[in-house]
Amino acid sequence: MGLDHSHDTVAAEPHRELRETKPHRALRLGIGGPVGSGKTALTAALCRLLRDELDLAVVTNDIYTTEDADFLRRNAVLDDDRIEAVRTGCCPHTAIRDDISANLDAVELLEERHGPLDLVIVESGGDNLTATFSRGLADRQIFVLDVSGGDKVPRKGGPGVTTADLLVVNKIDLAPLVGADLDVMARDAERVRGGLPIAFTSLRESPDVPEVADWVRSAVRERTPA
């Protein structure tokens, strides 16, 4: 149901025109992970790196305010009308997994507003290690951890760590300060992920994250044959 876009949809404002949406072809990329791990920083970095080559838009899920959307707007990574904020009623994981309707509405609104898009990033609200995106909402998902949560986190697993299409371990610049062993994190992550890719980043020091951007590019290419 989630990927079937033949249904009539309406914009977020109350009006009743029936509209046909264009066939879905945008890659829907979920970005999840704990609070403060760098989801919004990664989203902003990807927007800056990809906005000139891909037609893209962002849905933010914020449990408190529209702060994440405002951050993206303040940093002018995308035009305002390419960012939609979803409120999740104290349940960020519900909005990306159990009941994805508000996020689907937001994605469809962006696709309707801008025509066929190449990429829609759905950034989850900060959550815990059990959070994961429904396949009805995201075609691919990135899970973002940071080293300051401790180097045991990859070992603990959880669906985000073990099954995300790409695991990003962020804030590696802090590793010496918090006593985190990156080799341990890499080894544990490789063990629980069965060969799925892992990227180590410091978005604060190097907001240019070529390996993540390349991974997204290839995911979009797979989704949208030239």
Next chain:
Amino acid sequence: MDAALLLLADSRLPAGGHAHSGGLEPAVTAGVVRDLPTLADFLRGRLATAGLVAAGLAAAACAGGRPGLDAEADARTPSPAQRHASLAQGRALLRAARAAWPHPALEELGPSHHPVVLGTVVRVAGGTPAQAAAIAAYGAVTGPASAAVRLLGLDPLGVQRVLADLAGRIDATAAEAAESVRAGVLPAASAPALDLFAELHRQADLRLFES
């Protein structure tokens, strides 16, 4: 009761309800709802107003043969924020219902208010107007009650007791709505405080729930 109707009444139905508090969040922000007794007052008021209206609209949509129901819903929903929330939830319910109970009546139904969609889905699922009214009245209080547990950290067992105490009123409200619709009259109770709360909430900087 038919199991399909239990599915429709279930809070786990993936139709967007979890992100709406039915005006409970702004009532908490205003300090009107603070504990179990004030929650019970809020729910009684909401049931007697928004709940009765929703139950009437759902019963009428289920019975069919009454065109312009969506405009009737508009007329009974003076707050733009509430109209917005009702349409958003109607859209989400229609999405879930089309997946669960494929039926031409659901494909034909355009964007509509939540109770109108609900009544139509109940008809498709084999239910009666009285049952549509019951589900609408029930949802009018269980949604805000769940939001109260999340926002105020109220004891969930205590909240369940509040809901159990309300059960008779929920049944009576549904029966009143269904009877009124049978007699050709759509209930039109209003709750100005809820309307104002909805508008204040829409402008608030900090909000966890969509409405």
